[in-house]
Amino acid sequence: MEGKLFNIQKFSIHDGPGIRTTVFFKGCNLRCRWCHNPESIHKSNQIEFYPERCIGCGACYQVCTAGVHFQNVSGEHQLNRLKCTGCLRCTETCYSKALVGVGLNVDSSYLLNTIVEDKLYYDNSSGGVTFSGGEAMLQIDFLEEIITLCKNKGIHTAVDTAGCVPWSYFERILKVTDLFLYDIKAADSIRHKQLTGVKNQLILDNLCKLSDAGQKIIVRIPFIPGQNEDQIEEIGNMLRNLRIVKVEVMPYHKLGSSKYKALGLSYELYHTQTPTEETVDKAITILKNCGLNACKT
Ligand code: SF4
Ligand code: SF4
The missing domain is CATH 3.30.70.20 (Alpha-Beta Plaits)
Known part of the structure; x- marks a missing residue:
């Protein structure tokens, strides 16, 4: 089977435990205003x-x-x-x-070989492979095939998702996914739609189902000044009754802004500054006060 990617990043240390290979799928069904991978949004080259x-x-x-x-x-x-x-x-x-x-069309055997090349590093660092994007779950047939192949090779597997897909997609990969990195952007559905283009009911329903299914989940919250700072407490209260291993706060950065220009796109948050350490620490404290194991990425 063939999938559409935009990058394969080796020696990644920010997308799950240990040293990992992160596979970036092309195509996304959200339009987050701050997206730092604008090349991931459209599925076409x-x-x-x-x-x-x-x-x-x-x-x-x-x-x-x-x-x-x-x-x-x-x-x-x-x-x-x-x-x-x-x-x-x-x-x-x-x-x-x-x-x-x-844009990169790859077949599953090529991708598996590329991932397996670094198995020694995964084994020595408790690392593995992370399927990210874009939204990897939108290519569920390909994702199911490649993640199963990796699991059969004894590689730790993680899926980084925004969760805005039918629950049946999750069901297809539950048994072969060791960890879900689950992005939550806002608790309020109207605000979520303003920030990402979609409401969050399906996303939250899927998160509850993943928790009920006993899956290992790390929630990741992009922390964007002027966009979702005021949502942190509500997110914390929403997560407090779920089985969440850890909550990671991801401070906004501008690293993707030059890519917008190169792609001929406009960047809405051009004037947004990165948050101060103090405001990030405050967000982490709010989450900790909700009984969550919170930290900065
Ligand atoms: S601009 Fe480049 S990618 Fe686009 S049609 Fe022309 S040759 Fe192909
Ligand atoms: S004209 Fe410029 S963009 Fe086109 S091929 Fe030559 S160097 Fe590249």
Whole structure:
């Protein structure tokens, strides 16, 4: 079976315990305003353009039969992305890396071999593999196949999810998933919709079902100034009766902002600052006061 990814990151230490390989699936059904992986949102191939690296060789103009690349009246290299078919030919032609392709079709045997290469590191660090995204659960057929293959090889498996998928998808991978990294963005459903484009009822229902099923769960809360700071206590109260191993607060950062420009997208939170240590500590204290094992990522 074949899946659509946008990255395979080895030696990852932020997506579950130990040293891990994180597999990033392409495609997501949420539109979080702060998303730091904007290349994960659309399932189809995309191109990133970094004009400061362009040497003006013209190779991309020649190879692109769709007519995406053109010069404006000032002679600047521009892209008409609406015409792009995602063939990625221009990115293969651009030796200066001004054009970078985003999108990777991989079959499960290739991906398994890539993951297994680092099994020694997983075994020596209590690590493993994490399937992330985008939303890995949206490619449930492929996810079920690859996670089962990994489990059969004795590799610790984690799924990082926003949880906005039918419960039947979870049921298909419960037995082969050692850990769920479950993102919660807001407790209030209307606020959740403002921040992510969807209400949170399905997400919360699935979280309760995972807890009832005895699954190991780490909840992760993106902590975004001006967006969801006031939701922390309500989230804590909601989680206090569930079986949650740990709650991780993920402070907002701007690392993804340059990717928006490269993808031709606008970035809504351009003026948002990273939260201070003090406000993050305060959020952690609120969660601890709800009886949760809370920390910063
Ligand atoms: S192939 Fe790359 S370096 Fe050459 S014109 Fe196109 S973007 Fe610029
Ligand atoms: S990905 Fe294909 S269609 Fe899109 S700009 Fe490059 S060559 Fe043209």
